[in-house]
Amino acid sequence: xxxxxxxxxxxxxxxxxNASAFDFGSAMQAVAPVxxxxxxxxxxxxxxxxxxxxxxxxxxxxxxxxxxxxxAILNDTKASMKPSDFKTLTKQxxxxxxxxxxxxxxxxxxxxxxxxxxxxxxxxSMIAKxxxxxxxYLQSGATPGMDKIxxxxxxx
Numbered sequence: 566x567x568x569x570x571x572x573x574x575x576x577x578x579x580x581x582x583n584a585s586a587f588d589f590g591s592a593m594q595a596v597a598p599v600x601x602x603x604x605x606x607x608x609x610x611x612x613x614x615x616x617x618x619x620x621x622x623x624x625x626x627x628x629x630x631x632x633x634x635x636x637a638i639l640n641d642t643k644a645s646m647k648p649s650d651f652k653t654l655t656k657q658x659x660x661x662x663x664x665x666x667x668x669x670x671x672x673x674x675x676x677x678x679x680x681x682x683x684x685x686x687x688x689x690s691m692i693a694k695x696x697x698x699x700x701x702y703l704q705s706g707a708t709p710g711m712d713k714i715x716x717x718x719x720x721x
Contacts, residue, residue: 611667614660616702624694629669630685634695636668637681645718654715658706 611617612628620631639661643651655661665673672681679689700719704712 611663614664616660616664616699619698619702620695623698624691626687626691630687632664633668633672633685634682634687634691635699636665636673637678637685638692638695638699639665640673641678642715642718645721646714650711650714650718654703654707654711657708657711658703661703 611632617631621628672684678692682689682691703715
């Protein structure tokens with residue numbers, strides 16, 4: 566995303582230097598569809614989710630990074646759990662499905678969690694910062710039996 570926006574900014578600068586009468590408003594209207602495609606809108610319900618708020622304030626990430634990083638970790642955790650246990654988790658903490666479905670198209674099928682974090686513009690070291698906050702959030706909404714299953718899945 567940063568790369569695309571940088572290319573757009575450089576293009577605008579070059580156009581401005583080569584034109585005697587540059588209309589900045591028209592240029593911004595021309596690149597607006599590109600910026601929107603690169604940075605999808607984030608569901609406001611998810612931004613107000615306590616976990617997403619915690620991640621953005623504690624770790625200084627954007628809502629898109631918080632949602633995408635959470636989904637990457639949840640998807641990886643899902644693979645470590647029995648399908649019936651994950652289904653039980655989604656009943657106990659229904660926001661899990663919302664978070665998983667809010668990620669940019671195709672991100673969860675791209676490599677491992679580290680490469681998914683990279684796609685979001687974050688270093689893989691952020692996984693270790695996200696994981697305990699996500700686990701704590703999930704355990705706060707889960708039954709005691711499920712919190713042990715989650716702890717085991719996160720430990721893998």
